[in-house]
Amino acid sequence: KCERRISDFEKHITLSISDENWKLHLREMDDLRRSSQGAVYEQKDPLVIYKQESFYLFSEMVEKVNKETISFLYKGEIPA
Numbered sequence: 001k002c003e004r005r006i007s008d009f010e011k012h013i014t015l016s017i018s019d020e021n022w023k024l025h026l027r028e029m030d031d032l033r034r035s036s037q038g039a040v041y042e043q044k045d046p047l048v049i050y051k052q053e054s055f056y057l058f059s060e061m062v063e064k065v066n067k068e069t070i071s072f073l074y075k076g077e078i079p080a
Contacts, residue, residue, distance in 0.1 A: 010073060017068045025061040029054060 036050040 013072055014069050017072065018065050021061050021065045021068070025057060028057050032057065 032050060032053050036046045036053065039046040039049045
């Protein structure tokens with residue numbers, strides 16, 4: 001019973017943190033899409049810029065999710 005409670009707690013926290021960061025990531029991707037269109041004026045391929053920046057943003061998001069999840073679970077306590 002206790003193991004199941006811990007498992008449910010971990011799942012809930014992981015999903016909450018992932019969900020919040022995913023929403024933020026989608027907003028950032030939308031901003032990136034708009035801003036990468038300006039690369040045409042700099043004689044750069046907007047698709048290349050978009051791909052490079054989106055990979056960087058995704059990597060940052062994954063790292064942030066991992067750090068936040070581990071930090072929260074390490075400090076978290078389940079009330080008795």
